Structures are given as structure tokens and as C-alpha cells.
Amino acid sequence: MKKLLFFFGIFLTTLTTTAQEAYKFTTEIDLETTPVISQGRTGTCWSFSTSSFLESEIIRLTGKKIDLSEMYTVRNTYPKKAENFVMRQGKAQFSEGGLAHDVINSVRAYGLVPQEAYSGLIASEEKHNHAELVTVLQSMLETYIDNPAQQLSPKWKKAVSSVLDVYLGSNPSTFQYEGKSYTPQSFLKMTKLIPDDYASITSFTHAPFYSKFILNIPDNWSNGSFYNVPLDEMMATIVHALENGFTVELDCDVSERSFSSKDGVAVIPEDSKNTIKALQGVYPERSITQAYRQAEFENYNTTDDHLMHITGIVRDQNGTKYYKVKNSWGTDEKRNANGGYVYFSEAYMKLKAISIMVHKDAVPKNTSKKLAL
Known part of the structure; x- marks a missing residue:
């Protein structure tokens, strides 16, 4: 009996030392x-x-919380996509996708x-669904x-515009907001956003560093x-931005099985x-080098399939850093943990971040000088 208890004790000790703790995050x-x-x-x-990134920028610049119309940008981008597709005789991308600089x-x-001035929803519609719109276009x-x-x-350009008007609505030339009349350009001026103040940054070895490509x-x-x-x-830029009150726009790969909006984490075990x-639970993660990042990009294991918004930093119970990343898949608890946010580990961000966009003032001085920002 004593031997049985002894071995049972060893078994429990083994379980205690090998079982992984569930994540416990604290906000930094x-x-x-x-x-x-x-x-x-x-x-x-x-x-x-x-749009979420720009909304945070407006908060930073003016203190105003403004819900921007995502579909106004979509409505005005589709004609550009269509022209590019037609003039390249179909030898170009025409899809719903895009990047931060398109906004x-x-x-x-x-x-x-x-x-409130342009929802992109027609009549009794409550949710966006562009399947038919894209098929028709x-x-x-x-x-x-x-x-x-x-x-x-x-x-043909008028025909494309008419289709967009039918599915999304026509562009407003003037509108009322908080008791004042605006045009889209005067509204932009009120937000204090300056489009030329934003820079897209990436990190790949097939182009020279400190250049644009x-x-x-x-x-x-x-x-x-x-x-x-x-x-x-690039990683230092993300941290420097967050530490100085700037959020960060993110283009990334979320196709990995180790990315889960349901669990609210993205890791590279x-x-x-x-x-x-x-x-x-917490497991050791892979060390990500520049060479490994490049190889995974060139063999298509890393692809640009989703854009998100980095708004903070959290740490797990071991003090390991994760990035708080705002998603746009809603807040349904069955599908989205953390209220719709996903916590990206340092390893995941290093490997799967295709690019970032930041205000030029958010870039560390040494990097900014090298880029002549």
C-alpha cells in the first residue's frame, strides 16, 4: 500500500510539473x-x-470619438480597382481585398x-454581405x-458606379453631423487627419533595407x-508607437492553426x-529570425490575408509580451474571446506581420532618420 501511494504521489507530481497553465493576462x-x-x-x-486605426488617431488628435464609415471608403475604392482590372485586361487582382494604404x-x-451619413446598407439590411455585389461587378x-x-x-465606368449605388448607396456630397453641415473634405479637415502623415513599413530581405519598394x-x-x-x-517601431500613445495598423497572416479568434490568442509553438x-495554455515558442521569416514568406506559408488594429500590450503570467490586436469579426463570445481582440505573441507578430502602418511621429528617431521621414 505504501508503494502504491508512493508511485501515485510521483504520478501527481509529474502531472503538476508538466501540465500547462491556462493563460492569465494582465494589461500593460x-x-x-x-x-x-x-x-x-x-x-x-x-x-x-x-478605419478603426484612424478613429484612434482622431481620438489622439482631437479627443473626439467618431464612428467613421467603412463603406464610404469601399464605395470609392471599387471604381479604382475596376479601372485597374479593365485597363490591365484582366491581368490584375479584382477582389474584395485591399491594404491600409488604399484607405x-x-x-x-x-x-x-x-x-451615420453613409452606412452602405440599403433599406432593411442590418449586416454587410457583398457576395452578390462582387459577383455582378x-x-x-x-x-x-x-x-x-x-x-x-x-x-462602362458609369455602369460600375450605378451598380455600386444600387448595392451600397450613392456618395453623399453634404451631410449633417452634430448640428453642423459638412462635405467629405471639410469633415476630414475637422478630424485633423493628414493622409501624408502615415507610413507603411515592412521587413523583407529581397529588397534593400532603408528603402521603399x-x-x-x-x-x-x-x-x-x-x-x-x-x-x-519593425518590432521596435510597434513598441515605440504604443508606448507613446500611437496605435498601429497591421497586415498579417491569420491562416495558421495557432491563430484563434475563438481562444483569443495567436502563437508559434x-x-x-x-x-x-x-x-x-502557455508553451515554449519558436525563436523567429529574419531568415526564417523570409523563407516562410517566399514559400507562401505566410500570406497577407487579414488586416487588424494593434491597440496595446498585455503580458501572461510569465511576463511574456503579447500585442493586443483588435479584430473586425464582432464580439460573439462563442467565436471571439477577449471582447473581439486577439493577443499576438512576440513570435507570431515577428513571423506573421506582413506590414504595419503608423503615424510618422510614432517611428523611433533612429529609424525615422534612416528612412528620411
Whole structure:
């Protein structure tokens, strides 16, 4: 009996020392932002996340909390996508996807409007669903491209605009907000946002560091340029921004099994056998080097499939740093933990962050000088 108790005691001790603790997070930095909302059944995370980023910028700049219209930007970006697709004779990306600079480009050209002035929802609609809209637009554009014998008339642009008006609504030229009349451009001026104040930064070795280059990823249909810096400097920029009151826009890969909005964490376990278990408890993580990041990008294991908004830093019970990242998939507790936020580990961010966007003042001085910002 004593031997049995002795071995049972050893068994319990083994369980205690090998079982992983559930995550226990404490907040270190939590910058102010607007509530988590859902992008619905659309591929417009680029507009939802960047609009959230700009909303935090407006709070920082003016103290005002403004719910910006994501669909106003979408409505004004589709004609640009369509023109690019048609003029390249279909040899270009035409999809719901986009990047943060597409929002900045739209803001520069068309200004901003609040959600109450343009919802992108028609009649009794309550949720965004662009499946039919995209199918109709794609079919129209492919018809134009597939009939080269007929001269393309200027009417096609008006046709695209009409379809967008039917599904999303026509652009407002003036609107009322808090008792004042605005145009999209005067509203932009009121927010104090300056589109040219924002920089997109990435980290890859196939282009020279401290230069700008066009990042060849599918959703970069508008051929936007990115500043290229070493990985450590990109990570230092994120931390420096957060520590100084600036939130950060993020383009990342969420296709990994170790990313889970349901569990609210994104990690890169050192042992792939722990991939699923690491969603519920702390496991050692892989060390991410610049070379490994590059290899995973070039073999397509890292792809740009989602944009999100970094708003803070949390730490687990071991003091390990995670980034608090705002998602746009809603707050349903069955699908989204942490009120719609996902906590990215340092390893996950190093490996799976395609790029970031920040205010130029958020970039550390040594990096800013090298980039001539």
C-alpha cells in the first residue's frame, strides 16, 4: 500500500510539473479606440481595420470619438480597382481585398464621412454581405475584357458606379453631423487627419533595407510602396508607437492553426505538436529570425490575408509580451474571446506581420532618420 501511494504521489507530481497553465493576462498598455464591430460577410477587413486605426488617431488628435464609415471608403475604392482590372485586361487582382494604404488614398481623394451619413446598407439590411455585389461587378468587368473587338465606351465606368449605388448607396456630397453641415473634405479637415502623415513599413530581405519598394502581394493591386527595415526595427517601431500613445495598423497572416479568434490568442509553438494545446495554455515558442521569416514568406506559408488594429500590450503570467490586436469579426463570445481582440505573441507578430502602418511621429528617431521621414 505504501508503494502504491508512493508511485501515485510521483504520478501527481509529474502531472503538476508538466501540465500547462491556462493563460492569465494582465494589461500593460491599452490605448483608446472605438468598439469592436463586424465586417459581416465581406472581405473588407482592410477598410474596417484602417478605419478603426484612424478613429484612434482622431481620438489622439482631437479627443473626439467618431464612428467613421467603412463603406464610404469601399464605395470609392471599387471604381479604382475596376479601372485597374479593365485597363490591365484582366491581368490584375479584382477582389474584395485591399491594404491600409488604399484607405489612405481614398481619404486623400474623397475625404471622410461618419457612419451615420453613409452606412452602405440599403433599406432593411442590418449586416454587410457583398457576395452578390462582387459577383455582378466581376461579371461586368470580364464581359468588357472578353469583347476586345468592340470599342470600350466611357459608359462602362458609369455602369460600375450605378451598380455600386444600387448595392451600397450613392456618395453623399453634404451631410449633417452634430448640428453642423459638412462635405467629405471639410469633415476630414475637422478630424485633423493628414493622409501624408502615415507610413507603411515592412521587413523583407529581397529588397534593400532603408528603402521603399512595391511589396508584391496579391492585395497590393494599387502598387503601394513600403519602407523596408530590419525585423528588429519593425518590432521596435510597434513598441515605440504604443508606448507613446500611437496605435498601429497591421497586415498579417491569420491562416495558421495557432491563430484563434475563438481562444483569443495567436502563437508559434516551438514544437508543432503543441499547436492546438498552445491555444489554451502557455508553451515554449519558436525563436523567429529574419531568415526564417523570409523563407516562410517566399514559400507562401505566410500570406497577407487579414488586416487588424494593434491597440496595446498585455503580458501572461510569465511576463511574456503579447500585442493586443483588435479584430473586425464582432464580439460573439462563442467565436471571439477577449471582447473581439486577439493577443499576438512576440513570435507570431515577428513571423506573421506582413506590414504595419503608423503615424510618422510614432517611428523611433533612429529609424525615422534612416528612412528620411
